[in-house]
Amino acid sequence: MSAIAWIAVGSLAAWGWLLLGQGFFWRTDQRLPRRAGPPHWPRVAVVVPARDEAHVLPVSLPSLLAQDYPGDAEVVLVDDGSTDGTAEVARKLAADCRGLPLTVTRPGEPEPGWTGKLWALRHGIGLARAREPEFLLLTDADIAHEPDSLRELVAAAVTNRLDLVSQMARLRVASGWERLVVPAFVYFFAQLYPFRRINREGARTTAAAGGCVLLRADAAERAGVPEVIRHAVIDDVSLAKAVRRSGGRIWLGLAERVDSVRPYPRLADLWRMVSRSAYAQLRHNPLVLAGTVAGLALVYLAPPVALVAGVLGGDAAAAWAGGLAWAVMAGTYLPMLRYYRQPLVLAPTLPFTALLYLLMTVDSAVQHYRGRGAAWKGRTYARPQPAPER
Incomplete structure (x- = not known):
């Protein structure tokens, strides 16, 4: 030949x-596992790091504030040095929505050795821990959630005794370049980190999708998160590895009711x-x-x-x-x-x-x-x- x-x-x-x-890896059947409503709905703090996100917050933040969650929940938005009025937009949206309570805070510039997002998460998690939540929902500022998203995530974590439940948000596919590139992005990610392997007990393959991560507060503390991953730019994979290394149980799958609203109209x-x-x-x-x-x-x-x-x-x-x-x-x-x-x-x-x-x-x-x-x-x-x- x-x-x-x-x-x-x-x-x-x-x-x-x-x-x-x-x-x-090519199958798309890894969705939220079986779940049932717990007898007691745990307290949840939603932490949203945001840097210059005023243009997407009107679409994403109201979906968090309007969560139909049976237990106690609050939203902490960490304004990471924005220059576009992100904090003001967030406060106005909260006043208009009248949903979950919102706290807006600014941590200042990151200390040496920290990436910006993890510095913001450190500040937001520290503030949330004062209320002693059982779970932390770490979600990006461009992620929109259906009204039952938080309830379903918590139910999945409690039912299956999971320490970390992460959903890869459905990214926007509106422009021609988005249609060509975005589905392949998720396909390649799944090829590198097959969801089925990640979700097996004791698996070595480990990852999470940073746009939507529900994390037990005690598992985060046990893993030393976020301090232990303060250098990481690929913070979602590093977070999952830190949790699994500390003995945590992890699940990752595709989202059905969690969407990214950030546009990527051009190839650039x-x-x-x-x-x-x-x-x-x-x-x-x-x-x-x-x-x-x-x-x-x-x-x-x-x-x-x-x-x-x-x-x-x-x-x-x-x-x-x-x-x-x-x-x-x-x-x-x-x-x-x-x-x-x-x-x-x-x-x-x-x-x-x-x-x-x-x-x-x-x-x-x-x-x-x-x-x-x-x-x-x-x-x-x-x-x-x-x-x-x-």
Whole structure:
């Protein structure tokens, strides 16, 4: 066989393993586990870090204030050095909504060694602990919740004796670029952190989705959160690892009633979202970067290239292997497209989207070596750290 045919066969073998051996990552059936209302609804503090979020708060914050929760609950919004009137907008919304009580606080600039979001969470969690909540809901300022979201999260945690329950919010898919890139973002995340594996007792694979994390207060204290992960830019994965390391039980799945309202209308907006932390995910290791680029090329780019080259060059083996690998790839993408209610004809475009992610990852490394590190909302973190061992 030709070299391109062998590459195509290698890609097909990789897809055979991904289809069956990577925790069935492509399935979208990991939703909130069985749950029943507890006899006593625990006290909950909702902590929302916010930096320059005045434009999204009118959509997201009222959904938190209007939670239909049978127990005691409050919302603490931590204004992390905003310059757009975030705190004022939050107070006005609370006055208009007349729902759960809202506290707005400002922690000041982060101390050395802290990322901005975790500094805000530290301040918000510390303030909330004075009320002795049993649970903390850590949710981003761009996340909108259906009225029963908090009730369902708490019921799932109590029923299944979970210390951390996290839902990956359904991201916005309105623009053409969002339709092309966003479902693939969640698909790639699930491939890296298969939800089924995470949800198994004693699993080594661990992650959370930072937009919506319900955490037992005593589990957070036992894990040393957030102090133990104060350096982390990929804070959701670091948080989950810290909780699991301390003996906590974790669950992660896709959301049905929790949505991100943040728009990413242009490719540049999506590019920044991915590239700001992609190289940190690879532990700033150039060898891991090289392996990742090679792996993405073999798994996602080789099949269409082999198919086209095989057809044009009369290489039947390359064409068949490449075409079959591409078909398996597209088939595994269909459930995610259905979850996002997108046209299934987008499935064959996954190689092009993977090429974009490959370029975003390389760009993340380039920015790191230029000293720009992970930049977000005016702050730059040169070398984010994972959660240290305790």
